[in-house]
Amino acid sequence: MKQDLSDKRKDYSQNFINFSNLPENPLELFYNWYEVATESALIAEPYAMSLSTIGEDGFPRTRIVLLRELSQEGLVFYTNYESQKGKAIEKNKNVCLSFFWDKLEQQIILKGTIEKIDESKSDDYFHKRPVESQIGALVSQQSNIIGMDEDLDEKVKKLSKEWEGKVVPRPENWGGYLVKPVEIEFWQGRPSRLHDRVRYQLASSGTWKKERLAP
Numbered sequence: 125m126k127q128d129l130s131d132k133r134k135d136y137s138q139n140f141i142n143f144s145n146l147p148e149n150p151l152e153l154f155y156n157w158y159e160v161a162t163e164s165a166l167i168a169e170p171y172a173m174s175l176s177t178i179g180e181d182g183f184p185r186t187r188i189v190l191l192r193e194l195s196q197e198g199l200v201f202y203t204n205y206e207s208q209k210g211k212a213i214e215k216n217k218n219v220c221l222s223f224f225w226d227k228l229e230q231q232i233i234l235k236g237t238i239e240k241i242d243e244s245k246s247d248d249y250f251h252k253r254p255v256e257s258q259i260g261a262l263v264s265q266q267s268n269i270i271g272m273d274e275d276l277d278e279k280v281k282k283l284s285k286e287w288e289g290k291v292v293p294r295p296e297n298w299g300g301y302l303v304k305p306v307e308i309e310f311w312q313g314r315p316s317r318l319h320d321r322v323r324y325q326l327a328s329s330g331t332w333k334k335e336r337l338a339p
C-alpha cells in the first residue's frame with residue numbers, strides 16, 4: 125500500500141494577524157478567535173481540542189476532548205480521572221492543548237498546567253448532561269481493556285431502569301480538569317507558507333510577554 129501525497133497542498137489567504145494591535149492577554153485573543161469560529165458556523169465543533177499528555181512510558185499521547193468552559197482562569201474539560209489521560213496527568217501536570225480550525229486556516233497551541241476542578245462544579249456539569257450520558261459514565265471504565273463481546277448497551281439499559289426517576293450519582297472517578305495556560309501560540313495561515321505566528325508566554329510577574337515567530 126502506497127500513496128503519493130506530495131502534490132496535496134492548499135494556499136492559505138483568508139486572514140492575517142495584526143501584530144500592531146494585539147491584546148495584552150492571550151485569553152482575550154483566544155476568545156475573539158473562538159467567537160469567530162463559532163459564529164462563522166464553518167467549524168462543526170470549534171470546542172473540540174486535542175489534549176496531549178506525557179505517559180509513564182515517556183511517550184506523549186494526544187486525543188480529542190471537548191472544551192466545556194473558557195474563563196480568565198483557563199480551559200475546562202471533563203473526563204474519567206482513571207483513564208489513560210487521568211493516569212498520565214497524575215504523574216505529570218504539564219499538558220498541551222491544540223485547536224485546528226481548518227476553514228479559518230487557524231491553529232492555536234496552548235501549554236499549561238492541569239488540576240482537577242471542585243467536585244461541586246463537576247457534580248453540576250454531570251447533572252446537566254443528558255441522562256444517557258450520565259449512565260454511560262457509570263458504565264464505562266474509560267480506557268480499561270474490555271471483552272470483544274462485552275455488551276455495553278445492555279448494561280446501559282439495565283442501569284437506566286435501575287436509576288429511572290432518580291438522580292444518577294456522579295462517579296467519583298469522573299470530573300473536570302482545568303488547564304491553566306503558561307504559553308499560547310496563535311497561527312494564521314498565509315500565502316506562500318509565510319504564515320503569521322504570535323506566541324504569548326506567562327512571566328513570573330504574572331504578565332504576558334508576546335513575540336512574533338518566524339513561519
Ligand SMILES: Cc1cc2nc3c(=O)[nH]c(=O)nc-3n(C[C@H](O)[C@H](O)[C@H](O)COP(=O)(O)O)c2cc1C
Pocket residue numbers: 169172185187188189190191201202203204207208209210266267
Ligand atoms: C469529537 C470527540 C470529542 C471527545 N470528547 C471527549 C471528552 O470531552 N472527554 C473524554 O474523556 N473523551 C472525549 N473523547 C474521547 C477521547 O478522544 C478518548 O478516546 C478518551 O478520552 C480516552 O482517552 P485516553 O485513553 O487517552 O484517556 C472525544 C473524542 C472525540 C473524537
